[in-house]
Amino acid sequence: MVVEIEPSNIEREFLLEALEKGIRVDGRGIYDYRTLKITCSPTYGLVEVQLGQTRVLARVTCEVTRPFPDRPTEGLVQFNADLSNLAAPGLDSSSGKPSVQEVAVSRMIERVIRQSRAIDTEALCILAGEKVWSVRLDLHFLDHSGNLIDAASIASIAALRHFRRPDVTIDGEEAIIHDVNERNPVPLSIHHTPICVTFGFFGSNGDLMLVDPNLLEEQVQVSSFTITLNSHREICALSKAGGVPLAPSLIQRCTQIALTKVDDINDKIQEALMA
Amino acid sequence: MAETKVVLPGDIIDTSLDSDEEESSVLRLGPGVAQIDEQVSAVAAGVLHSDNEKKQWWVVSNKRRYVPAEGEPVVGVVVARHGEGYRVDIGSAQGALLPLLAFEGATKRNKPNLAVGTVVYARVAVANSVMDPEIECYNSHTGKSEGYGELAGGFMFKCSLGLARRLIDSKAPVLNALGSGIPFEVAVGLNGRVWINTEAPATTVLIANAIKNSEFLDAKQCRQMVKELLEKQ
Numbered sequence: 001m002v003v004e005i006e007p008s009n010i011e012r013e014f015l016l017e018a019l020e021k022g023i024r025v026d027g028r029g030i031y032d033y034r035t036l037k038i039t040c041s042p043t044y045g046l047v048e049v050q051l052g053q054t055r056v057l058a059r060v061t062c063e064v065t066r067p068f069p070d071r072p073t074e075g076l077v078q079f080n081a082d083l084s085n086l087a088a089p090g091l092d093s094s095s096g097k098p099s100v101q102e103v104a105v106s107r108m109i110e111r112v113i114r115q116s117r118a119i120d121t122e123a124l125c126i127l128a129g130e131k132v133w134s135v136r137l138d139l140h141f142l143d144h145s146g147n148l149i150d151a152a153s154i155a156s157i158a159a160l161r162h163f164r165r166p167d168v169t170i171d172g173e174e175a176i177i178h179d180v181n182e183r184n185p186v187p188l189s190i191h192h193t194p195i196c197v198t199f200g201f202f203g204s205n206g207d208l209m210l211v212d213p214n215l216l217e218e219q220v221q222v223s224s225f226t227i228t229l230n231s232h233r234e235i236c237a238l239s240k241a242g243g244v245p246l247a248p249s250l251i252q253r254c255t256q257i258a259l260t261k262v263d264d265i266n267d268k269i270q271e272a273l274m275a
Numbered sequence: 276m277a278e279t280k281v282v283l284p285g286d287i288i289d290t291s292l293d294s295d296e297e298e299s300s301v302l303r304l305g306p307g308v309a310q311i312d313e314q315v316s317a318v319a320a321g322v323l324h325s326d327n328e329k330k331q332w333w334v335v336s337n338k339r340r341y342v343p344a345e346g347e348p349v350v351g352v353v354v355a356r357h358g359e360g361y362r363v364d365i366g367s368a369q370g371a372l373l374p375l376l377a378f379e380g381a382t383k384r385n386k387p388n389l390a391v392g393t394v395v396y397a398r399v400a401v402a403n404s405v406m407d408p409e410i411e412c413y414n415s416h417t418g419k420s421e422g423y424g425e426l427a428g429g430f431m432f433k434c435s436l437g438l439a440r441r442l443i444d445s446k447a448p449v450l451n452a453l454g455s456g457i458p459f460e461v462a463v464g465l466n467g468r469v470w471i472n473t474e475a476p477a478t479t480v481l482i483a484n485a486i487k488n489s490e491f492l493d494a495k496q497c498r499q500m501v502k503e504l505l506e507k508q
Binding site for chain 2 (some may be wrong): 005006009011089
């Protein structure tokens with residue numbers, strides 16, 4: 001089994017030394033996001049996002065299922081993340097058990113999209129208590145160069161917005177699912193588009209902050225903090241798993257920075273979907 | 276050399292020589308080329324090179340996973356210390372063994388003491404498919420370090436194996452262009468790791484980025500890029 005290799009001492013020391021002078025190891029500014037490239041394929045719901053060297057492929061599919069008896073009018077949304085050693089040699093998926101990182105990313109995405117009610121699940125209902133759409137989002141991580149969560153959230157939102165499901169007409173008790181060639185497929189009903197922005201903190205008490213940590217920065221950071229905002233400037237989720245404590249003023253500052261980033265990212269997604 | 280020829284694994288290579296001295300034709304097959312049955316075929320994807328006079332064939336390919344080969348310089352990170360040596364990560368499938376005595380002037384009483392996480396510049400001493408690779412930080416014939424040993428300070432970054440192989444050439448355009456503008460130290464490992472050291476972190480970052488960006492640039496573009504970077508500084 002391949003064990004993830006910790007960064008060497010000189011990488012760690014250099015990163016901290018440079019960061020104290022406001023320099024990042026990849027030459028970016030402290031608050032700079034990496035170059036974001038969103039590619040929509042001709043297939044509905046298939047989007048690839050490249051954030052620097054990190055690459056994520058998101059795929060949305062749907063099928064008709066029976067709803068849960070306690071929620072007869074709500075469609076289902078399922079999430080699945082696949083983080084194998086395709087992305088980085090240190091990751092191992094051969095044991096069959098999902099890795100800690102994989103679980104962390106897929107739960108974060110699930111929380112961001114499902115619990116913020118980004119998708120209108122009632123619009124996925126075909127016949128109450130009988131038939132609903134089940135939408136499935138698969139995330140494939142193709143290359144891991146840090147900040148998987150942001151890349152995954154952008155890919156998920158872009159793929160969900162890009163997706164079209166077959167149109168349905170209801171005739172009494174019968175539902176007719178129209179073929180894509182027969183009738184134009186319809187987009188999902190999406191209430192808002194939550195986007196994650198991750199911050200990394202360095203130094204003994206986390207007083208050095210940066211946006212969009214790369215792989216080395218992620219390995220050296222003492223704490224990370226993810227803010228999820230939508231285009232209406234609403235906070236959808238906050239995530240801070242462990243690490244050093246952060247001052248409330250710092251979190252407010254992060255939110256301000258995240259706001260501008262989310263606006264930029266939403267514009268990029270819009271641009272990619274229009275193209 | 277004639278026009279560039281790109282080969283894929285399985286491609287049969289025509290080894291018939293241009294000259295008529297066919298009788299003593301002992302072929303030398305380099306990396307990426309192997310004899311399969313009666314034919315010579317490529318086992319790696321890349322550009323085929325040949326030297327008709329020496330009857331050599333080899334494929335220059337680009338990968339990211341290092342496979343150790345004897346005599347190659349590598350940059351590794353110490354991951355563990357055992358009784359008889361260090362376990363060093365050189366990016367290969369198996370960690371390499373660095374014996375305690377494989378340093379300049381090392382004796383049983385006077386051994387170097389490297390902490391876990393230390394970066395070393397070493398030469399691959401043993402590399403075959405059935406044993407863990409072994410590396411050494413000195414020339415075992417002369418007993419001199421010849422530049423190998425612990426790399427203190429500076430910064431290390433990863434690049435593709437193809438780029439590393441081009442950087443180790445003393446005529447590497449990007450390193451020459453940078454060297455004429457800024458003083459810096461560099462150690463290139465053929466395992467796709469490059470160590471650099473300068474006086475200021477900003478310069479180190481600049482050089483690291485210049486080297487990484489040079490991957491798909493030719494000599495002229497490299498010089499232009501370095502010129503622009505130095506002006507911006």
